[in-house]
Amino acid sequence: MEKMKRAERMVAITQVLMLKPNVLTPLALFAEQFRTAKSTISEDLMAVKGSLQLSGHGHLETIPGAAGGVRYIPEISREEATAVLNSLAERLNDKERILAGGFIYMTDLLFNPSILRPLGLIFAGAFRQKKPDVVVTIETKGIPLALVTAEALGVPMVVIRSGNKVTEGSSVSINYVSGSSRRIQTMSLSRRALEARQRVLIIDDFMKAGGTALGIKSLMEEFQADVVGIGILVEAQITSEPKLVEGYLSLLQLKELNPDSGKTTVVPVFL
């Protein structure tokens, strides 16, 4: 490869760091790749850092020392987060989305990467300082949301199975009462899915009474895990009945859902 100019190196460095968010890259690796001195790379990085600083989309973090390096921390600005949640609330308020049983059709949004990505960044921004080791969710619809949050935080994801279908060696199952259906259900997690004493962030797409979240918390106790946060995309706040769990963060609140009039009211609560 021909030797690059500073501006070209800065672009290439930005690309490499953004491709592996949260991963520490040693300066020596760039120096070798671009066949230039570490001091030159250091200056390149200062310039990249300055350029990214104002964007609100993510910044560079430099760790000094022999084991140090640089990493890209993805972020979302407050303005963009607000715009994303407002737009999502508006889409959810479309009366075509009303389903039987007090639910809203959200699947198309929950499975769309371009909608998920900023939501993951919002959750990651809210919980990064809690230093979770892993993001935990329960199948099925919350999986993509949990995945983008895990990626934005740079940690793996663990998916609890509903029912007893784990075929992955020994597993732990618990029964829980789904607050909305009042039925007893089972959730299971393979023993090998989660090490003991992990710091866990629970992410789910919807909370009605909070029975599922409470069930996940109980299951996490079986793994001696420390639940450091609960993030919910849409929380139903139609009745004044208190939730079965406390201290969660919801991004949107469903205030009203009237199948007869076709009126849904979802509002952003975060920020």
Place this chain on the structure above:
Amino acid sequence: MEKMKRAERMVAITQVLMLKPNVLTPLALFAEQFRTAKSTISEDLMAVKGSLQLSGHGHLETIPGAAGGVRYIPEISREEATAVLNSLAERLNDKERILAGGFIYMTDLLFNPSILRPLGLIFAGAFRQKKPDVVVTIETKGIPLALVTAEALGVPMVVIRSGNKVTEGSSVSINYVSGSSRRIQTMSLSRRALEARQRVLIIDDFMKAGGTALGIKSLMEEFQADVVGIGILVEAQITSEPKLVEGYLSLLQLKELNPDSGKTTVVPVFL
């Protein structure tokens, strides 16, 4: 914002484009954001394009004209793809991963964003020219793989539910025979999940006899969808029995799995 220098703008442009892969951004938008002439942005983009060209991690595509703009197409180089698949095969060959019934424990890998991301790029690279409108998978373990593939292609994902639990308006269900268990099972998809005549890419984590893939193909026919490709992460090739579907692409082949000796042989087949 103070007026930026060229190198700074180049970094900022790279970041904005990488944050929205496959999305066309008009040059006017950059010109406004950086308070500079479109001709200047045009020169910036040429320089960014040149700098990214050699990396193999993705390139810029410029569309001329009034409705034109520029977009970032994410890619993975052949070298990196080979390294990723070799490393994954090696991890899968660990005898601790052998599960009862001729399966390998893959869940930790399938739910890890840093492992998934390059796999999504490999599938996207293999199927981009087929121009899929949507990536389809069946719950549960293939969901993250389908999501990263969909994001790399810039299209949404659709998840087929196993069993009959779709509560999202009218749905289409089919019965299929899972080739490995020889049992009749059901899969369902909400009518509103997929428009008619979409070009569909099927992605799944594992194929044994191909019964599930055949089932998905039948279900897709009900939606008048055009299946333009099938991508499988691990294909079991232990017996010489032909698969129930043809024309799929698998990235890894499981050649041998012996619970007694603890020997597993997974090899990369792609590239």
